[in-house]
Amino acid sequence: MIQRALLLLLIFFSQTAAAVTSIDQSLLFHAKADQTPPSLHADVTPWMATLEEADSISLTGGSYWLVMPTFMYDRETKWAISVRNSIVESLDYWVIGDDGSKQHSHSGYYAPYEFLFDYGREVELNYGVEYWIIVKLESRYFSSVPKVELKHLLEHKKSADIEAMAVMLCLGGLIFIACYNLLIFFSIKDRAFLYYGLYVLAYFFGWALTFHIPAHLWAYHNLELHHLFFISLPIFNILFYKHFLQLPEYSPKLWRLSKYLMWTCILALPTSIYLVSYTALIASVLIMLWIGLAITCGNVCLIKGFSPARYFIFAFTCLLLPAVIILPGNLGLTPDFVEHAELATLIGGTADALMLSLALANKIKLLSEERQTYIKTLGIAWEKAREDELTRLQNRHAFDEFMQTQRFGKEAKRGEHLILLDIDGITQVNHTLGHHEGDCLLKFAAKQLKSICESHERVRLFRIGGDNFVILLSMEQTQSVLVQLEQLSNAFEKEGYRETGVSYGFALNRDAKDASDWLRTADKNMYRHKTEKRRVKQAKVSQVIDDSNRLDFI
Numbered sequence: 001m002i003q004r005a006l007l008l009l010l011i012f013f014s015q016t017a018a019a020v021t022s023i024d025q026s027l028l029f030h031a032k033a034d035q036t037p038p039s040l041h042a043d044v045t046p047w048m049a050t051l052e053e054a055d056s057i058s059l060t061g062g063s064y065w066l067v068m069p070t071f072m073y074d075r076e077t078k079w080a081i082s083v084r085n086s087i088v089e090s091l092d093y094w095v096i097g098d099d100g101s102k103q104h105s106h107s108g109y110y111a112p113y114e115f116l117f118d119y120g121r122e123v124e125l126n127y128g129v130e131y132w133i134i135v136k137l138e139s140r141y142f143s144s145v146p147k148v149e150l151k152h153l154l155e156h157k158k159s160a161d162i163e164a165m166a167v168m169l170c171l172g173g174l175i176f177i178a179c180y181n182l183l184i185f186f187s188i189k190d191r192a193f194l195y196y197g198l199y200v201l202a203y204f205f206g207w208a209l210t211f212h213i214p215a216h217l218w219a220y221h222n223l224e225l226h227h228l229f230f231i232s233l234p235i236f237n238i239l240f241y242k243h244f245l246q247l248p249e250y251s252p253k254l255w256r257l258s259k260y261l262m263w264t265c266i267l268a269l270p271t272s273i274y275l276v277s278y279t280a281l282i283a284s285v286l287i288m289l290w291i292g293l294a295i296t297c298g299n300v301c302l303i304k305g306f307s308p309a310r311y312f313i314f315a316f317t318c319l320l321l322p323a324v325i326i327l328p329g330n331l332g333l334t335p336d337f338v339e340h341a342e343l344a345t346l347i348g349g350t351a352d353a354l355m356l357s358l359a360l361a362n363k364i365k366l367l368s369e370e371r372q373t374y375i376k377t378l379g380i381a382w383e384k385a386r387e388d389e390l391t392r393l394q395n396r397h398a399f400d401e402f403m404q405t406q407r408f409g410k411e412a413k414r415g416e417h418l419i420l421l422d423i424d425g426i427t428q429v430n431h432t433l434g435h436h437e438g439d440c441l442l443k444f445a446a447k448q449l450k451s452i453c454e455s456h457e458r459v460r461l462f463r464i465g466g467d468n469f470v471i472l473l474s475m476e477q478t479q480s481v482l483v484q485l486e487q488l489s490n491a492f493e494k495e496g497y498r499e500t501g502v503s504y505g506f507a508l509n510r511d512a513k514d515a516s517d518w519l520r521t522a523d524k525n526m527y528r529h530k531t532e533k534r535r536v537k538q539a540k541v542s543q544v545i546d547d548s549n550r551l552d553f554i
Contacts, residue, residue, distance in 0.1 A: 080156035082120030199236035228272035234290035315355030391446035403515035423467035425500035503530035
């Protein structure tokens with residue numbers, strides 16, 4: 001009696017609608033292998049009395065009858081019936097009318113599509129006819145509570161096409177993001193890009209299997225693989241954010257928790273194959289724990305000063321929003337609030353992948369800026385290491401470095417002279433006037449030598465130690481430079497440094513065997529020049545004394 005009253009109530013509800021657009025679970029029964037629906041409309045009610053009623057569809061799978069009365073008040077005859085919101089291995093639709101009509105069609109995971117990414121089948125419903133719609137669902141698990149829809153055929157085609165386009169755009173974006181980041185990894189060898197690329201690939205394959213793309217394109221059916229990829233998502237992502245967030249350095253405790261969750265996921269991978277009925281529930285629990293832990297890690301790292309974590313947090317927020325709405329429904333804790341739950345989750349995951357790509361791009365930018373700063377700092381340090389602090393000329397290190405690039409003897413491309421200079425009288429200046437004045441003399445000498453060298457092209461000047469300077473120049477420039485060097489003593493005297501001057505010696509690279517021989521020859525010639533200057537000076541002093549004695553005698 002109660003069942004009859006409920007039936008009349010359902011028929012009344014269907015008659016009040018202008019068109020039947022959605023059907024909830026009306027009458028639900030457990031299905032057995034030997035049961036088949038009746039052929040006549042009048043036999044459906046007695047047949048239902050023989051069935052075992054079910055309170056709800058178990059997410060761990062089973063076989064169920066779903067029976068719905070429908071009275072057609074719409075003059076449109078072309079309709080589509082479909083089951084959505086879950087993977088279903090086998091689906092059978094019966095439409096039995098009180099006009100004697102009976103329609104049957106088969107659908108499900110192993111059946112070919114009539115509508116892309118959809119279990120829908122076309123049915124014909126005539127105006128004024130009362131129908132029983134009977135659906136048989138059989139599956140080893142249901143990823144969420146299945147929903148049955150009845151829509152106008154054109155409307156269903158349109159929504160199916162839009163959904164298919166959204167699915168293909170998301171999957172195309174995922175495979176592009178994955179390949180792009182893997183290519184970056186092979187270029188810069190940063191493991192964050194490797195694990196991120198593998199994470200996105202796992203996401204791609206999981207959703208490609210969910211929407212039956214391998215089944216549709218290559219007739220490849222393997223229900224055991226579906227959640228294998230979804231359970232692997234936390235594994236790759238934890239490895240990714242370990243390197244991206246530098247989690248062991250910023251928060252060792254959170255990294256320890258992340259490792260525990262990662263190993264839990266690794267141990268749960270076989271459940272996809274050996275516990276097919278429970279794998280959807282296991283995957284949902286692990287994914288909820290992973291998303292919550294990942295957002296916590298991102299916030300902690302951001303608080304501790306890791307700025308790219310803000311993109312990481314935003315990315316997981318995109319994943320969290322649909323997950324908060326959908327995953328409790330997958331666990332049977334709440335009703336489903338979203339009509340296209342699977343598509344909403346796919347879109348959220350694609351947005352997550354895109355945001356994480358921006359996070360990685362931001363990290364590359366920061367690394368590039370750090371690298372440029374480091375190179376600049378290193379360049380400054382390198383130049384300082386090659387510069388004499390007192391005179392600001394290139395030092396002995398720079399000289400030795402340059403000499404390694406030179407060729408000597410017959411291998412020399414052009415004739416070049418090395419002029420080695422020594423400041424005469426600087427020891428006396430240090431002893432009488434102090435080392436500070438000696439440093440001033442060296443700086444003045446360096447300034448004068450730099451001025452001489454800058455008046456000629458491609459002339460190099462070094463201070464190689466103490467009061468020794470080196471000038472490297474071509475043979476054609478040597479005479480001009482030597483003339484100017486002879487005038488330095490006058491410049492020193494005008495500056496107040498009496499009894500000082502410059503001694504020099506030069507050598508030709510074509511006459512030298514190597515850099516040491518070249519410098520050694522110039523050094524010998526310099527001391528020869530210094531000795532000659534002393535001899536000339538002594539001769540002048542002797543001449544002055546002789547002249548003085550002669551005058552005294554007269």
